[in-house]
């Protein structure tokens with residue numbers, strides 16, 4: 001405990017909060033409720049001096065309750081206020097958040113944000129501005145809600161070469177897949193439940209199609225591999241095509257289906273992709289259920305490491321936002337500012353083209369149930385360098401139709417795609433129902 005807090009630089013750290021929504025109001029409350037506890041720990045008085053909210057009319061009760069704080073609908077009252085040390089941006093989206101953040105950095109202020117869309121798209125520009133002004137931006141809450149991932153990557157794990165990240169980074173899709181498996185709900189029923197419980201994004205397509213997880217992966221991969229990964233670099237495939245049948249065949253084969261965000265450093269090139277995958281039921285990631293998130297890393301000194309927790313929600317996200325504020329405030333000295341972590345993208349690695357990515361595949365096909373069908377299919381796979389690891393045959397409700405479930409050995413995505421195109425032309429193929437990647441992890 002600090003005996004004399006004032007000897008450790010400035011005592012009061014003034015905060016300007018932009019956005020008093022779901023997360024913003026929780027950050028406000030946390031700092032209020034935990035104020036004395038935080039002060040005892042870090043020897044600093046965290047003070048939210050200005051709150052900017054464009055829709056103050058709807059927050060009358062809140063404003064009345066915390067009369068000691070200055071509320072405004074103009075963010076520049078906080079950004080231009082000389083006494084403010086840290087701007088906390090919690091409005092989300094690209095514009096005007098980008099202007100507010102760069103405006104604050106230009107003024108030499110520190111910035112804390114939870115904005116994954118912005119950091120995944122404009123991270124490089126924002127860091128450039130921070131460095132120019134000898135300040136920093138911290139964004140722990142942008143990935144994995146309450147789970148500390150970015151801070152540990154930039155500090156405790158910083159000595160490691162990270163070669164692999166595998167994350168379950170979207171709670172909504174993990175909830176949907178869990179309900180489909182454990183409660184035999186259809187995709188639509190599970191999505192409806194997720195919406196009802198308030199888990200899905202305003203536009204659930206962002207969750208379902210893998211865009212939310214892709215933003216988070218672009219941010220994590222940039223840090224883990226020390227090279228800027230742009231959101232466009234991330235291959236994306238959502239869970240809209242996953243059916244209960246896929247989940248039950250996967251189960252029979254010893255797998256569970258998860259939406260994974262995978263990043264790997266492959267001999268100095270970066271491979272980044274978000275897609276559903278069959279993973280072994282015994283792997284630790286298979287146990288991550290409902291809206292929980294988890295990220296698994298491999299570092300050359302630490303070995304395997306995994307973080308698990310609440311990937312969304314007001315309280316967990318506020319916990320991460322305030323953790324960043326504390327990282328800045330702990331040794332804060334207004335006259336002797338320092339970079340906390342800074343940008344760690346010091347190399348420029350190429351991205352592995354998705355078609356070259358190597359995967360095992362699960363393939364589900366309905367075929368005419370007659371002699372010679374398997375031989376024809378095997379010939380197409382063989383010609384395209386796709387080797388079959390196992391196959392099971394299932395009955396269908398349709399007379400004369402058999403269902404085949406294949407698991408392939410590792411092959412390049414381009415080989416799989418070319419064999420699917422050829423298979424479609426065979427008269428014995430009734431329908432290629434699904435292809436899903438298999439990750440042995």
Ligand code: HSE
Pocket residue numbers: 169170171172173199200201207212311312
């Ligand atoms: N919609 C996100 C999820 C939460 O389902 O994980 C915020 O990132």
